[in-house]
Amino acid sequence: MKKIIFIVSILFSSLFASNQEVTVTILPQKYFVEKIVKDKFSVNVMVPPGSSPHNFEPKPSAMKALFNSKAYFLIGEPSEKAWIKKFKQNAKNTTFVDTTVGVEKIEMVAHEHHEEKEDKHKGHKHEHEEDKHDHSGVDPHIWLDPILVKIQAKNIYEAMIKIDAQNSDFYKTNYEEFIKELDSLDSEIKNILAPYKDKAFMVFHPSWGYFAARYEIEQISIEVEGKEPKPNELVKLVEEAKKHDIKIIFVSPQFSQNSAKTISNNIGGNVVAINPLTDDWHNNLLTVAKEIANSYK
Known part of the structure; x- marks a missing residue:
């Protein structure tokens, strides 16, 4: 019973x-x-x-x-x-x-090049023909x-x-x-990144397009059409990282870290783990902002 x-x-x-x-x-x-x-x-x-x-x-x-x-x-x-x-x-x-x-969405851009002219507030890209990849769909990482x-x-x-x-x-x-x-969070991030306007950071998967546009910095992604870059593409990414004086490469648990480590070794930079899908959302955005700022100090 x-x-x-x-x-x-x-x-x-x-x-x-x-x-x-x-x-x-x-x-x-x-x-x-x-x-x-x-x-x-x-x-x-x-x-x-x-x-x-x-x-x-x-x-x-x-x-x-x-x-x-x-x-x-x-x-x-x-x-x-x-x-x-x-x-x-x-x-x-x-x-x-x-x-x-x-929400005004922007296009999902798999790779940005220094020569591109960008409207950072609207997220529009004007790419050279030789730099184009298949960027079907909009960026969902709002x-x-x-x-x-x-x-x-x-x-x-x-x-x-x-x-x-x-x-x-x-x-x-x-x-x-x-x-x-x-x-309050937006103001804090703006204060952290204000001195680094137009600076760049590198990440494997281009999850941070909206973040970059909001705070007027540049996201450079490693992946090419959703895949690991080929050796010749890795060489170009290393050159681009050096051109932008990038010293930080973000990786996340959902994607490969091999290319990021290779690039880091060639530029004397640091690989930093971040997770755009964490439930510790508030602190995560602050951490990313601080890591970008610290990489230029």
Whole structure:
């Protein structure tokens, strides 16, 4: 009898929990959503730590949590487009919220060259014909710009007051506090990077295009069309790093580090691990800014 009561208790607990859950694609989104919902909802993350959203396959447990979610906050990753039909088929009672509404996106640029003329605020590139690669699609990494996160936060907040209207004042207070945090973070990063306007940093995967455009610095990526550069391309990257006096190369756990280490050895630079998908979002952006600044001191 006790066993039956225990099982029934678990079932009711699961049912209750399912009414207090929302879903996001990546960990930084969890940070944004939790800033607004606090403990009112738990946040299910589709892409687990250490995985790349570019080629992930949802686990059954994540799909089950999505089925029980009141909302799914989309970030505009290509992987979402590949799975969205199945997501909606399996989560008919879930509200799908595009958090990118209102965000002006830029093209995903796999490699930038010094000769390119760039409108850093708009992100437009004017490349020489011989330097062109296949840059299909827009850059999805909008979460790495605090000002663009303000737009996402507004979309999250507006969705939550529709989903849970009785707690609208609670969400409003949290949202306004989060906006203050984002403005403060933006100011701090600007102060750190202001002396290094037009300086450059190198990274394997070009995740930091929005960050670079916001703070008027240049991102130079190592990968070529999503792949490790060939030996002759590595030589050019070493030359470019020396031309820009780059002493730091960022790597992340989702991508190879071999090329970065080779370039670093040839320029006397440092390889620094960063993770654009960490849930420690606030400190991560500050760390990147400080690392770039310190590399030029």
